[in-house]
Ligand SMILES: [Zn+2]
């Protein structure tokens with residue numbers, strides 16, 4: 001079967017996720033109809049320890065990049081990194097117009113400033129809520145929803161084959177600190193128009209308890225701040241501008257000023273001011289200025305709530321931050337929840353802080369965090385408003401997506417399908433038809449380059465981290481082919497200063513030298529042949545020695 005996308009017809013809408021299904025992050029959803037495609041969101045995901053040295057993963061856009069002339073636009077629902085984090089990296093391969101609301105557009109422009117593009121950068125069209133955008137055979141309308149970032153949106157996508165509601169990330173917070181509530185009237189009206197397909201956020205589909213409101217969190221923060229004896233630091237997602245406002249108000253109530261620690265927070269506050277979400281009068285100190293304020297008069301907001309090693313929180317916990325030092329009885333508030341996969345890194349930070357004598361407050365001890373995603377009863381409400389003919393859960397691991405699907409079944413919706421990344425589906429009035437499966441792969445940002453996530457360098461790094469690396473140098477006479485020297489090191493396996501290990505290294509060098517000498521003279525003078533033979537000898541040596549398979553590098557020097 002060809003590895004090309006089929007040409008979308010008019011007898012249904014094609015749906016193809018290349019990220020965001022079965023794992024959190026890297027949301028990238030293609031819709032196809034009548035000869036053209038549109039893309040909804042283009043986000044990044046966090047890499048885990050399976051890819052050592054890699055922090056960020058991107059979707060692989062090759063399928064659509066190969067026919068980018070058919071891609072009519074990228075519609076961005078909101079500015080969370082799992083929805084926009086891959087755009088600046090991948091846009092050069094897509095080169096389509098981008099649509100986003102003012103805050104999201106402001107952030108995107110800053111991201112694009114860090115990249116240079118041959119032939120010019122993208123055109124970003126700033127969209128207004130509820131004003132339909134017509135592109136080719138598509139009409140897309142942004143419908144505001146409450147979420148943990150300014151300007152969350154669902155998309156209403158109209159085609160000749162039927163209407164789609166793509167919820168984006170949303171919740172039913174009755175008292176959001178910032179922005180609109182999710183409007184029952186707006187979604188009921190979409191339901192009245194007829195919804196062929198619902199694509200929905202599954203993050204909290206399993207959660208059966210009633211969530212707090214963002215305003216409850218503000219009350220919770222006021223309580224925590226009132227009890228803290230010394231310096232307070234709060235870590236959270238930089239993009240949660242409503243939370244920044246809540247922290248600021250709670251800090252003022254406690255007679256404290258607020259300092260921002262971490263570049264992404266400063267960028268967020270700038271973008272929020274530009275798009276009118278933060279008052280010009282709301283003041284924030286820089287980390288350096290905050291250091292001059294008395295401990296009992298300051299609240300610091302710090303980046304890095306997910307344990308990212310280079311972010312402020314991790315550096316503070318290691319005592320390595322140039323402007324922020326925490327002492328016993330200072331308070332660190334985790335106004336955030338771990339994204340699955342980041343728990344170990346976050347626990348390491350908590351342990352380091354506890355060792356310093358810092359008091360830790362999380363959402364277990366106080367009302368200091370609420371999720372921006374719909375719980376089960378919220379999703380149920382949304383399905384009642386929309387009454388869709390077909391349901392496809394996205395934005396979750398398999399468990400959350402299946403739970404979302406079960407809920408849709410409970411609500412008597414007949415056509416429900418849990419997709420995988422790369423699965424092409426056709427949806428029309430008759431329901432959902434699987435068309436075929438493409439292989440969906442990811443790319444990694446590795447030292448500022450985009451490479452396939454299964455790139456040999458990353459695989460080798462992983463292998464080295466488990467099995468060590470062996471370096472062997474063979475020096476031979478280029479005239480006679482006689483061996484002059486064989487030297488080996490085994491990083492991560494053998495310590496040459498230890499007499500026992502040193503003996504093993506000598507045995508390894510002997511085995512390699514023996515192998516070399518067993519070669520015919522013309523093979524000995526051919527570098528490739530030597531490398532192949534010596535590498536095989538070293539591998540056999542370590543297999544016999546301890547059944548390990550290190551990365552083996554052989555260097556040949558003919559002198
Ligand atoms: Zn998301």
Ligand SMILES: [Zn+2]
Nearest residue numbers: 078080147169
């Ligand atoms: Zn989000």
